[in-house]
Amino acid sequence: MGERDLGELQRFVSDVVRGATLIGSDAALTAQAGALISPSPSGMAPHERLEVYREQFWLRHLNSIDEDFPTLTWVVGGPVAFRGLATGYLRACPPRTWDLQRLGIDLPSYLAGDARWGHDPLARDAARLDWAFMEAFDAPDSPPFDPRVLASTPEDAWPGARIDLHASLRLLSLGHPVHDLREALSAGAAVERPGAASTHLVIHRDPACFLRAVAVEPLAFELLETLRGGVPLGEACEAAARTSQRDPLEIGDKLGGWFQQWTAGGWIRAVRFDG
Amino acid sequence: MHDLLPLPFTKATLEHVVERVKRVQGELGVPFALENASSYLEYRQSTMPEHAFLAELSERADCGLLLDVNNVYVSAHNHGFDARAYIDAIPGDRVVQMHVAGHADRGTYLLDTHGDHVKAEVWELYRRALRRCGPTSTLVEWDEDIPAWEVLSAEAAEARAVRDEVLAPPPEERPWASAI
Numbered sequence: 297m298g299e300r301d302l303g304e305l306q307r308f309v310s311d312v313v314r315g316a317t318l319i320g321s322d323a324a325l326t327a328q329a330g331a332l333i334s335p336s337p338s339g340m341a342p343h344e345r346l347e348v349y350r351e352q353f354w355l356r357h358l359n360s361i362d363e364d365f366p367t368l369t370w371v372v373g374g375p376v377a378f379r380g381l382a383t384g385y386l387r388a389c390p391p392r393t394w395d396l397q398r399l400g401i402d403l404p405s406y407l408a409g410d411a412r413w414g415h416d417p418l419a420r421d422a423a424r425l426d427w428a429f430m431e432a433f434d435a436p437d438s439p440p441f442d443p444r445v446l447a448s449t450p451e452d453a454w455p456g457a458r459i460d461l462h463a464s465l466r467l468l469s470l471g472h473p474v475h476d477l478r479e480a481l482s483a484g485a486a487v488e489r490p491g492a493a494s495t496h497l498v499i500h501r502d503p504a505c506f507l508r509a510v511a512v513e514p515l516a517f518e519l520l521e522t523l524r525g526g527v528p529l530g531e532a533c534e535a536a537a538r539t540s541q542r543d544p545l546e547i548g549d550k551l552g553g554w555f556q557q558w559t560a561g562g563w564i565r566a567v568r569f570d571g
Numbered sequence: 572m573h574d575l576l577p578l579p580f581t582k583a584t585l586e587h588v589v590e591r592v593k594r595v596q597g598e599l600g601v602p603f604a605l606e607n608a609s610s611y612l613e614y615r616q617s618t619m620p621e622h623a624f625l626a627e628l629s630e631r632a633d634c635g636l637l638l639d640v641n642n643v644y645v646s647a648h649n650h651g652f653d654a655r656a657y658i659d660a661i662p663g664d665r666v667v668q669m670h671v672a673g674h675a676d677r678g679t680y681l682l683d684t685h686g687d688h689v690k691a692e693v694w695e696l697y698r699r700a701l702r703r704c705g706p707t708s709t710l711v712e713w714d715e716d717i718p719a720w721e722v723l724s725a726e727a728a729e730a731r732a733v734r735d736e737v738l739a740p741p742p743e744e745r746p747w748a749s750a751i
């Protein structure tokens with residue numbers, strides 16, 4: 297068996313194991329398995345031995361993704377309905393990395409094209425929220441920001457300041473307050489399908505490593521999005537005012553309070569004055 | 572894949588894996604160990620037993636072995652080989668760590684689950700592995716259906732007790748014992 301044969305064997309086994317088909321129901325696969333694999337001493341046929349791997353593949357992946365989308369699971373009608381959705385997703389989007397934490401990376405975009413759930417805006421919001429939590433959980437860490445920087449910076453330096461946000465920060469503009477739904481589900485409280493309401497969320501991992509979803513006003517959300525793009529603070533304030541058709545002075549009035557919230561919550565990683 | 576797929580145990584596969592282990596060790600610059608996986612199928616092309624494959628691999632690639640005693644037991648049952656002969660054939664000086672774990676009986680095969688107590692037969696095999704390899708860092712794997720801490724802790728204590736029992740010097744080498 298040369299390297300090429302080994303590669304072909306690996307491709308055959310991995311394709312079969314990730315496949316949706318019960319191996320024994322496919323005569324060609326059963327014959328191929330019989331040519332490659334010995335029967336077991338206990339009497340298992342070659343395809344039955346390969347089926348052990350296929351069964352384990354699906355159990356492992358479905359169990360893993362089950363835990364990653366609690367809000368979406370409730371929205372689609374519970375664990376059984378979610379299993380159906382997740383099975384379709386994994387068939388369409390097999391895992392691409394070694395990291396099971398990344399298994400659901402394409403679920404929000406898959407869901408958007410799904411015939412059953414793609415037209416349900418609440419399901420789409422729930423998928424995006426759950427995935428933002430997964431990303432925030434796994435994001436790299438960084439040393440805490442020293443708030444004394446804020447006090448020691450001369451006022452005229454601030455317009456040129458670039459604000460680096462913490463790597464765990466995710467900004468979501470949604471049509472439903474799905475963060476309240478997720479929190480209620482987590483607490484085991486009775487929940488109802490929420491009505492539509494424009495919602496701007498900051499998802500992040502706080503300094504104590506708890507995951508948080510914080511609703512912010514649209515103006516603060518705009519500013520955070522612009523700052524995340526590396527735009528200096530002065531320019532970012534003007535851009536946020538233009539986009540939201542608000543008076544730049546209004547942003548100036550609120551900036552102090554926002555910075556207090558952002559530093560206390562660990563949203564800011566660093567402030568740079570390097571141009 | 573997030574799964575440990577079995578390899579055909581042939582000379583050609585050996586060449587393939589030895590080359591890759593050497594490359595990984597060269598890149599990482601740190602000692603590297605390979606674990607025996609539990610397996611549920613055997614390829615017709617295999618020309619050597621798994622223990623011979625691992626022994627030659629560790630020698631030629633100059634790498635360590637992580638001996639999973641439960642995996643030896645599970646694979647031995649599934650493929651009909653002698654688990655004790657497997658342990659006796661492993662180069663003890665290459666083993667840098669051992670694993671023990673629980674498994675489930677699925678009727679026609681055993682499944683490595685990490686979700687139960689270590690079975691008596693596996694503790695017995697662990698005793699044999701300790702006698703062959705000497706004092707070796709050991710991990711109790713229990714990451715499915717995780718029980719209360721007291722249960723996990725008792726399982727680790729069992730591993731320590733087995734180690735102490737097997738590796739204790741014989742009475743004639745510890746005359747102080749009668750004074751205790």
